[in-house]
Amino acid sequence: MFQALADPNRRQMVQRLCEGPASVSELAAPLAMTLSAVVQHLSVLEGAGLVRTQKIGRVRTCQLDTQALRAAERWISERRALWERRFDRLGAFLAEQDQDVKQGDEP
Template sequence: MFQALADPNRRQMVQRLSEGPASVSELAAPLQMTLSAVVQHLAVLEGAGLVRSQKIGRVRNCQLETQALRAAERWISERRTLWERRFDRLGAFLAEQAAESEEENGA
């Protein structure tokens, strides 16, 4: 899924879809590439569960699937807070050490 978000064109597609549903050609419009390539990118996004789409008549309607985005967000968030919490504990420890050192000086 991070793999899917790794490509800037795909991120642009996600960006576009975050503003509302779109057809394949609407997604393709701002991207300087073939419709074929866009469909391939779309397949990656769908494979990652980031986008859902259904064909109505001859146009395929695509929309964002927030579940997957939420999962990615959570993964990052968990790692980040884990590290930050560790950092805070370290800070507290150092502060404590400093305080003890102060005491020793005082005694």
């Protein structure tokens, strides 16, 4: 999942897909590389559950699947919240200590 988003080209593809569904060649157009390479990137994104595709006739249409994005977002925000809560507790602890100092040790 993060692996899939690690590559800049893949992120650009995701970016493009934000603005609506696209065929493989549309996706490839702005990406100085072979169609083959794009398909390989695409299959990584698909494997990570980031995009869903369906083939109609000879053209494969791709669109974003936000569920995976949501999962990644949650992972990050959970860790961040965890750390920031800890940070706040530390702040509170320091403030408390500060008060203790002002009032003298164990009065």
